Amino acid sequence: MERHVIAKTSEIPPGTRKLVEVKGRQIVLINTDGEYFALLNRCPHQGGSLFHGDLIGLTESTEPGCYKYSRRGEMLRCAWHGWEFDIRTGQSWCDRRTRVRTYRTAVEDGAALEKGPYVAERFNVTVEDEYVLIEV
Amino acid sequence: MSVAEIEKTDPKSSRLDLIDCDIHPAVMASPAALYPYMSTRWRNEFESIGPRVAQPFLRQVPYPRLTPGNGMRGDAWPAGGGAPGSDLGLLQQQLLDTFDISHGILVPLTPSTLNQGLCAAICSAVNEWQIDRWTSHEPRLKASLCVTPDDPEAAVEEIRKHAGNRKFVQILVTPRTIEPIGRKRYRPLFEAAVEYGLPVALHSDIGGKHANSGAGWFSYYWEDHVAYTFSMQTMITSLIMEGVIDRLPDLKIVAIEGGFAWVPSLGWRLDKHWQRMRSEVPHVTLPPTEYMRQNFWYTTQPIEEPETPKHLQDTIRWIGADRLLFSSDYPHWDFDDPRYAFKTKLSRADEAAIFAGNARRLYRLDQ
Amino acid sequence: MSAVDQTEVAQRLPSGIERGAIDCDIHPALSSTKELRPFLDEHWQEMLAVRNIDGLDLTSFPPKADLFSRPDWRPKQGKPGSEIGAVKADVLDHFDLKFAIANCLYGAQAAYNEYIGEVLCRAINDWLSKEWLDKDKRLRASIVVSLANPEAAAEEIERVAADRRFVQVLVLAMGEALLGRKQFWPIYRVAERLNLPIGIHAGSTYRHAHSQAGFHSHLVEDYVVQSQGFTAQVLSLIAEGVFAKFPGLRVVLIESGVTWMPALMWRATKNWRGARIEIPWVRQAPAAIMREHFRLTLQPFDAPPDPADFERLMEHFGTDEMFLFSTDYPHWHFDGDDVLPAGMPASLVRKILVDNPLKTYPRLVEAS
Numbered sequence: 001m002e003r004h005v006i007a008k009t010s011e012i013p014p015g016t017r018k019l020v021e022v023k024g025r026q027i028v029l030i031n032t033d034g035e036y037f038a039l040l041n042r043c044p045h046q047g048g049s050l051f052h053g054d055l056i057g058l059t060e061s062t063e064p065g066c067y068k069y070s071r072r073g074e075m076l077r078c079a080w081h082g083w084e085f086d087i088r089t090g091q092s093w094c095d096r097r098t099r100v101r102t103y104r105t106a107v108e109d110g111a112a113l114e115k116g117p118y119v120a121e122r123f124n125v126t127v128e129d130e131y132v133l134i135e136v
Numbered sequence: 137m138s139v140a141e142i143e144k145t146d147p148k149s150s151r152l153d154l155i156d157c158d159i160h161p162a163v164m165a166s167p168a169a170l171y172p173y174m175s176t177r178w179r180n181e182f183e184s185i186g187p188r189v190a191q192p193f194l195r196q197v198p199y200p201r202l203t204p205g206n207g208m209r210g211d212a213w214p215a216g217g218g219a220p221g222s223d224l225g226l227l228q229q230q231l232l233d234t235f236d237i238s239h240g241i242l243v244p245l246t247p248s249t250l251n252q253g254l255c256a257a258i259c260s261a262v263n264e265w266q267i268d269r270w271t272s273h274e275p276r277l278k279a280s281l282c283v284t285p286d287d288p289e290a291a292v293e294e295i296r297k298h299a300g301n302r303k304f305v306q307i308l309v310t311p312r313t314i315e316p317i318g319r320k321r322y323r324p325l326f327e328a329a330v331e332y333g334l335p336v337a338l339h340s341d342i343g344g345k346h347a348n349s350g351a352g353w354f355s356y357y358w359e360d361h362v363a364y365t366f367s368m369q370t371m372i373t374s375l376i377m378e379g380v381i382d383r384l385p386d387l388k389i390v391a392i393e394g395g396f397a398w399v400p401s402l403g404w405r406l407d408k409h410w411q412r413m414r415s416e417v418p419h420v421t422l423p424p425t426e427y428m429r430q431n432f433w434y435t436t437q438p439i440e441e442p443e444t445p446k447h448l449q450d451t452i453r454w455i456g457a458d459r460l461l462f463s464s465d466y467p468h469w470d471f472d473d474p475r476y477a478f479k480t481k482l483s484r485a486d487e488a489a490i491f492a493g494n495a496r497r498l499y500r501l502d503q
Numbered sequence: 504m505s506a507v508d509q510t511e512v513a514q515r516l517p518s519g520i521e522r523g524a525i526d527c528d529i530h531p532a533l534s535s536t537k538e539l540r541p542f543l544d545e546h547w548q549e550m551l552a553v554r555n556i557d558g559l560d561l562t563s564f565p566p567k568a569d570l571f572s573r574p575d576w577r578p579k580q581g582k583p584g585s586e587i588g589a590v591k592a593d594v595l596d597h598f599d600l601k602f603a604i605a606n607c608l609y610g611a612q613a614a615y616n617e618y619i620g621e622v623l624c625r626a627i628n629d630w631l632s633k634e635w636l637d638k639d640k641r642l643r644a645s646i647v648v649s650l651a652n653p654e655a656a657a658e659e660i661e662r663v664a665a666d667r668r669f670v671q672v673l674v675l676a677m678g679e680a681l682l683g684r685k686q687f688w689p690i691y692r693v694a695e696r697l698n699l700p701i702g703i704h705a706g707s708t709y710r711h712a713h714s715q716a717g718f719h720s721h722l723v724e725d726y727v728v729q730s731q732g733f734t735a736q737v738l739s740l741i742a743e744g745v746f747a748k749f750p751g752l753r754v755v756l757i758e759s760g761v762t763w764m765p766a767l768m769w770r771a772t773k774n775w776r777g778a779r780i781e782i783p784w785v786r787q788a789p790a791a792i793m794r795e796h797f798r799l800t801l802q803p804f805d806a807p808p809d810p811a812d813f814e815r816l817m818e819h820f821g822t823d824e825m826f827l828f829s830t831d832y833p834h835w836h837f838d839g840d841d842v843l844p845a846g847m848p849a850s851l852v853r854k855i856l857v858d859n860p861l862k863t864y865p866r867l868v869e870a871s
Contacts, residue, residue: 059783082203082778346716356742370715401763404805404807408836417723443769450819
């Protein structure tokens with residue numbers, strides 16, 4: 001497992017997402033309310049793009065006509081067939097056995113990163129900035 | 137393909153010859169593209185009055201889709217603006233080049249306009265537009281000759297206009313006609329098809345002139361989507377039981393975007409009841425499955441996904457691998473990726489047939 | 504387990520080796536509304552006579568059509584299934600049945616006038632009780648109701664269900680509105696409470712064109728298109744959340760053809776993964792809901808030509824619990840005693856003939 005610097009935190013304000021490439025993989029990086037989540041950008045169903053899908057809340061119901069809404073911005077729908085993936089676990093909501101790969105994220109400031117180890121494919125890490133890292 | 141395999145595969149990995157039998161250039165999402173090919177009268181009428189289809193909303197499909205753009209792939213929006221399927225460049229890059237497609241067949245979806253004159257004008261415009269803006273710029277693309285569904289005279293006129301142009305590989309009409317399409321009124325359409333040696337393709341339709349089930353209207357898109365298979369089953373039943381195939385044994389029919397898992401049981405059901413009720417339909421001289429095996433083809437999308445993937449092999453065996461035509465349905469949400477749509481392993485021969493061979497033969501692409 | 508050879512199976516029924524089979528679909532025929540007179544009040548007796556309210560056989564089931572009238576089951580006079588002696592001999596005795604469930608297809612439930620519908624259905628239920636159930640202990644029946652007024656239908660179900668020989672509620676596959684709709688929930692509420700399955704039977708009330716492209720020309724096409732009606736009802740009952748609301752409800756699809764269902768299971772489940780947000784009260788895969796809540800009567804069985812494929816089909820269904828033996832008497836779906844589909848293994852016979860029906864119709868167990 002290597003730690004890769006993939007973005008400056010300033011590049012991904014809350015409520016946005018970014019597509020990055022690490023070790024040949026396309027990864028979706030999402031900022032939900034200050035928390036970062038990273039998922040492989042390949043739906044396990046037919047390989048569709050998750051980056052282009054909608055990030056929505058979770059709608060549950062026990063009764064026809066009743067809609068219980070929670071977890072705003074934590075369900076990523078595949079841009080193709082609309083499968084819902086929990087960004088925290090990568091699990092498909094409808095088919096719990098199916099997961100999209102997730103990666104652990106961390107936020108470090110430049111000063112802490114000076115100590116290493118990390119891989120920074122595109123960045124010159126500076127002390128002043130804050131960075132998002134993922135473990136791949 | 138397993139999850140692990142999907143994650144490893146490179147999009148440009150080697151592929152057999154691939155023909156995509158259902159590609160949707162944007163029509164109703166960008167109707168202005170058709171205006172240069174319409175007279176002022178029809179253009180004004182379309183703009184001011186609308187498409188005059190038998191559904192309550194002017195600018196929304198009856199069953200709201202689950203993705204923006206009325207059910208488009210989220211990643212198919214052109215960077216320069218416009219609806220998915222409106223930009224040839226993106227279509228080339230995202231579909232034709234990515235999958236190394238040798239031929240792609242355009243299937244423009246025109247509204248079932250109740251005003252027959254407007255309907256004919258839209259069809260005529262769509263046909264010219266396909267040549268002018270698509271097939272002339274991209275040799276891999278072929279066109280479908282759109283015709284008015286319930287006005288066979290106008291349909292035949294349109295067919296005669298374009299039939300000599302080999303860019304048109306089939307005639308295209310909705311299966312949600314006002315009567316089942318095997319009935320007498322539609323005969324001229326099928327006679328012209330045979331005269332010009334063109335298959336007739338019917339693409340599942342989001343609206344029609346009757347309820348979407350014999351038991352009333354659905355409430356949800358989830359229901360309606362499954363019911364796209366209904367009009368396919370009806371047109372097959374009607375064409376056979378009205379004796380259209382008997383009369384025109386060279387007629388070729390393509391069912392587009394119905395999936396195919398329902399085909400075997402329909403065939404068994406038709407055979408069983410034809411056997412018993414032959415006195416009612418004496419003009420149907422062969423068991424229905426004979427016609428289904430000779431005269432009908434089915435595009436694969438939206439491919440059904442059994443919980444046990446290998447069950448699909450039974451389905452393919454029952455239908456006949458020679459009947460199936462791979463299709464992607466680009467750029468719709470229920471798009472089938474040619475690499476991953478089949479979750480069961482096909483024999484090399486079946487794979488070659490389904491992904492290209494059957495289409496090459498049917499559409500005479502090598503001639 | 505290899506498929507049992509057809510002769511071996513066919514012998515079982517008349518000789519009684521599988522004694523105790525339950526036929527989940529036979530059709531007693533009403534000759535005329537005159538037979539309903541004893542069960543009507545004075546006013547309605549007069550209306551029926553003066554207005555000639557008769558001849559309500561369904562267009563979907565013309566009694567003289569070959570498909571609905573097997574030659575050796577045709578009486579010399581009158582409609583097939585109209586005479587109890589013949590029904591006893593042809594079905595109850597001949598197949599040595601433990602029970603047979605009578606589904607009356609007389610079209611009272613299709614009446615446009617809700618009161619005619621209600622009154623005639625009530626009379627038919629009373630007629631079934633007196634002229635059929637009272638005359639043979641093996642007979643059971645479905646409660647017929649008009650859907651024009653679901654609250655009234657619920658009351659009729661409650662009334663008739665007091666007689667425990669009524670084991671099911673009968674409706675037609677093609678009515679005015681899809682059966683999942685809330686307006687019909689009073690019926691499901693009472694049916695669930697009384698542990699009565701809803702039996703959806705092939706046939707149309709002609710409120711809508713049968714197909715998305717209108718009415719077909721021929722009866723044979725109309726009959727084939729019924730499978731679309733069944734598909735639509737399965738979709739509707741699931742989509743509208745009927746099983747979320749009434750988790751104890753069971754639905755029997757009667758005279759449907761059977762083999763159309765696995766394709767629906769696959770497609771409905773695939774779509775649900777993307778469309779769940781539209782119907783979030785559907786919390787299980789639709790295929791699982793179908794396996795739990797739906798049952799299918801056996802005849803007609805739209806069979807693949809190769810008997811070896813019968814077992815493949817069972818695998819596609821993913822269960823053998825869904826199938827309920829039926830003859831569909833007097834409809835003509837098989838000749839002689841070939842009522843069991845070719846390729847059905849011996850191991851399944853008892854399950855389909857006895858166990859599954861008993862599990863589906865709890866009232867049958869009380870009487871066993």
